[in-house]
Amino acid sequence: MKQFLFLSTILLTISLNAQQLKSPSEFLGYELGSQFTRHHEVVDYYEYLAKNASDRVQLKEYGKTNERRPLLLAYVSSAANIKNLENIRTEHLKSTTGESSASKSIVWLSYNVHGNESVSTEASMQTIYELLTTKSNYLENTVVIMDPCINPDGRDRYVNWYNQYKNTPNNIDPNSKEHHEGWWSGRSNHYMFDLNRDWAWLTQIESQNRLKVYNKWMPHVHVDFHEQGVDSPYYFAPASEPYHEVITPFQREFQTTIGKNHAKYFDANGWFYFTKEVFDLLYPSYGDTYPIYNGGIGMTYEQGGSGRAGLGIITSIGDTLTLKDRLDHHRTTGLSTVEVAASNASKLNQEFQKFYRNKNYKYKSYVMNGDEDRIDALTQLLDKHEIEYGWGKSATIKGFKYSTGKTGSLRTSENSLVVSTDQTKSTLVKVLFEPNAKLSDSVTYDITAWSLPYAYGLDAMASQSLITSTAKSKKSISNGSLSSKAYAFMTEWNSMKDAKFLAELIQNKIKVRHSYKPFTLEGKSHKRGTLIITKGDNKNNDGFLKTLVKIANKHQIELTPTSTGFVDSGKDFGSRYVQMINAPKIAVLSGEPTSTLRFGEIWYFFEQQLNYPMSVIDSEYMAGVDLSKYDIIILPGGFGYKGFLKEDKLDGLKDWVSNGGKLIAMGDAINGLTGEDGFGIKTKEVIKDTSENMQIFDEGQREYIKQTISGAIFKTKVDNTHPLAYGYDNSYFSLKLGADAYDYLDSGSVVYLEEGNNKPIAGFAGSEAQSKIEKSLVFGVSNHGSGQVIYMVDNPLFRGFWENGKLLFSNALFMVN
Structure with missing residues (x-):
């Protein structure tokens, strides 16, 4: 009788909850999955839930995107847990530093990190609704943190595009325009960065703001909801190899536990899925690996569809995949995840504490x-x-x-x-x-x-020993007032901080020189690239000294004054070896054949790191642009430059360079400059491994990787007497992303791999790829007429985190003349 009354109470509570709260379909006025919901409408629904179920939902804004859209987190749990939310959080965090009596499981669900993988935000609304109604029993010992859209800028870009181009009613024919999104897709954020690869590097505002809150919670379980190709079935944990060696047996086992629970629901519905393939757990900057390396169970869920699928599409086997199908699958795995976490709260807390006990790693x-x-x-x-x-x-x-x-x-x-x-x-x-x-x-x-x-x-x-260390306060540089009697002011050229300083000086019309030769002055040595700001060059600039000290203090640059331009050794300040740095007008190519990611890295570098203006010229109208208005043109990496740079375009670039232009070609863009009609750079050919004459079909992928380099680090040789390498020693560690290789230049090979040095110092490179890149160019400059072409085979701006490459790119802009 007591059990009957208990069950009746639960059913009555669920019924009342369902009656009191509108479903997403009821609130939005259309059936969820019948069209895409714009971000502001998603926000409206979450705000509605927070208002009408305030005892069980807390909604907090944790930041804004570059396009000023709000980033939101919904905290969902029982009324008792929400009332005690801060105590639950602090007790849970004690598990990272010692004993804790934490008993709740903490689950964080992240939706729509890739904007055009848009179904997950739709699924989030149905998921939170069911957690508050039919699945509210999961919340008794669980706090669920939901981010309905990590990437609102990208998602709205896709949704707005789709609503603009779709047929009415929608067309499931894969050839229809609504299934071909185009170059500027919704996948990435405003700056075209892949936010799913930014968890560790934190270059983007969305990642930075999210991690502040993530560190306050450190959830037991984190799920990143994605989509993949239209013809792929659903993917969920466990992941494939390689697993990083730090991943614990429990983290492996619990992935399987969750995967089996998902499989139970998918099997019952006859839905196809796969596990233990494609998606590994190694690279630390994903939404699954980063949580794992912080003690949680991190997982990626991949639904077939993505931006190609729209509201519905015919697959290669003739089935119709709809947005409703995709939504239902993500809803199922989301709820299943919470269900498993709720039933394993005690184990999750025990293992989380165990993860944070002392580790006996080789290097201390x-x-x-x-x-x-x-x-x-x-x-x-x-x-x-x-x-x-x-x-x-x-x-x-x-x-x-x-x-x-x-x-x-x-x-x-x-x-x-x-x-x-x-x-x-x-x-x-x-x-x-x-x-x-x-x-x-x-x-x-x-x-x-x-x-x-x-x-x-x-x-x-x-x-392997623990090295003792001490704390110290950060040194603050203040130049005070600069003497009007000084002949010049100098500062070294070593880092991106120096490049930002120079960029701001140029924009404030302060003239700056740099030295092509090392010199000593008043007993102090100065390297190549040293910035020299003379009073004589800036005599017509009112407030020059006041502006200079303000900018120097802002960037924490220490200026060294001198009363003379007569050096102790080296070249005097009036020498032809001390040249004025021009204020370059810069254009960057966008559109096909550039990669959106590679273009985005450059765009972000100029606007958010260097803070220097650039113009974006799209490939569609490049032929009609007067290139003589620009001093520098940058070709980002991409695919298909050979086909794009044909005859008139290539001839136009050659004329522009010959007349004094500076062309920076990155990655695959270099391939468009090869050949007799190009700029003279030559591609190196691959040396095939012929040790095996017969290939087994199942081992085809293993054979292919002999030709690949999976983002490995190589130690390269540097000619640091060249302006492209100012600020560097005689070696540079380069992140090589592929096996494209080019012969040394006749002159101007600045950074290169030497003969006999073709093995990575870290990471994987196949045997044939190693043979190909031996004695090859990494970064170089060739002169053509009055201008230059700068080749960047490797990407110094990759994902915005390869800090050591940023000065090299700045040298290409300001030092190479």
């Missing part, structure tokens, strides 16, 4: 020397991740030396950055700093090397 400390600005840039990233660090002392330590790939020694000082694994986020430290991630399988979904010391260009050592 990572110690780094280098340019102060680059170290400062790295500490800014560490602060965002809440990774602890300190500073060394005068000593000599031994360990694995990153620059040689061997055991060696490193002299440290109070300016040496020390990051140890003796801290809460020890696992994340290991993953981000380890010299070379261990690969259990060479077939991977993304890059295989990313170690931060290489990315930031630091002289680093991994020590």
Whole structure:
């Protein structure tokens, strides 16, 4: 009788909840899945729930996008849990530092990180509605955090495009326009960055704001909802190999536990799915791996469809895939995830605490020397991740030396950055700093090397001993008032901070020179590239000194005054070796054949990192543009430049370069400049591995990877006497994303792989690819008439996180003349 009354109470509660709250379809005025919901309408529904179920839903804005759309999180749980939400959070976080009595499971569901994988936001509305009504029993011991749309800018771009071009009623013919989104797709955010690959690098405003809240919760389970090709069935955990070695047995097992629960529902409905394929757990900047490296169960769910599918499409086997189908699948896995977490709350809490106990990793400390600005840039990233660090002392330590790939020694000082694994986020430290991630399988979904010391260009050592460190306050530079009696002011050229300083000076019409030769003045040595700001050059600039000190203090640049341009050794300031830096007018190609991601990296670099203006010229109307108005044209990486740069376009570029233009060709764009009619750069051919004459069909992928490079790091040789390499030592660690290779230039090979040096220092490169890239160009400059072509075979701006490449790109803009 008691059991009957209990069940009756639950059913009555569910019935009342359902009556009181409108479903998404009721609220929106159309059946969910019959059309795409714009972001502001999604926000309206979540606000409606927060108002009408305020005892069970809290809605908080955690930021705004570049296009000013709100980023939202909905906290969903029982009335008792919502009332006690802050205590639940703080008790849960105690699990990361010691004992805790936490008993609730914390589940974070992230929707629509890729804007045109748009069904997941629709599914989020149905999911939260059912959690508040028919599935409210899941919430008794579970807090669900829902982000209905990580990427509102991209999603609205897609939804608005689709609503503009779709047939009425929608057309399921794959050839119809509504299934062909075009170049400027909704996948990426405003700056065309892939937000699913930005969790660790935090270049984008969406990622930065999200992580602030994520660190306050550190959920047990995190799910990233995606879509894939139209013809693919649903994918859910467990993931495929390679798994990073730090992933615990429980994290592996629980993926299987969740996957089996999903399979139960999919089997009952006759829905197709796959597991343990394609999507691995290695690269640390995904929405599944980053949570795993922070102790959670991170998972990617992939529904067939994406921007190609629209409201409905005929698949290759003749079935019709609808938005309603896609929505139902994501709703099912979302609810199934919460169900499993709710029934395993005790185990999740136990294992989460266990994850944060002391780890016996091989390397206990990572110690780094280098340019102060680059170290400062790295500490800014560490602060965002809440990774602890300190500073060394005068000593000599031994360990694995990153620059040689061997055991060696490193002299440290109070300016040496020390990051140890003796801290809460020890696992994340290991993953981000380890010299070379261990690969259990060479077939991977993304890059295989990313170690931060290489990315930031630091002289680093991994020590098996715990290196003691101390805290210190950050030094603040203030130049005070500058003497009007000074002949000039100087500052070194070493980092992106210096490039930002120069960019702002130029925009404030302050004239700046740089030295092509090293020199000494008043007993102090100065390297090539040193910026020289003379009073004489700026005599007609009212308020010159006041503006200069303001900009220098803003960028924390220390200016060295001098009373003379007569150097102790080297070239005087009036020499032809001390040249004025021009204020270049820059254009960047967009549209096909450029890659949206590669274009976006450049766009973001100019607007958010360098803060220097550029013009965007689309390929559709490039032929009608007067290129003589621009000093620099940048061709981002992409696909199909050979077909695009034909005859008149290529001839026009050659004339423009010959007349003094500077062309920067990146990645595959270089391929469009080869050949007899091009600029003279020659492609290197692959040397095939003929050790196996017969290939087994099932091993085709394994054979193919011999020709590939999966984002590996190579140590290259640098001619740092060339302006393209000012600020660098005689070596540069380059992230190579593929096996495209070009012969050395006749002159101007600035960064290159030497003969006998074709093996990666970190990451995977196939045997045939290694043979191909030996003795090949990485970055170089060739003169053509009065202008130059700058070749960037590797991408120094990749995903905005390869900090060490940004100065090289700045050199291409300002130093190469």
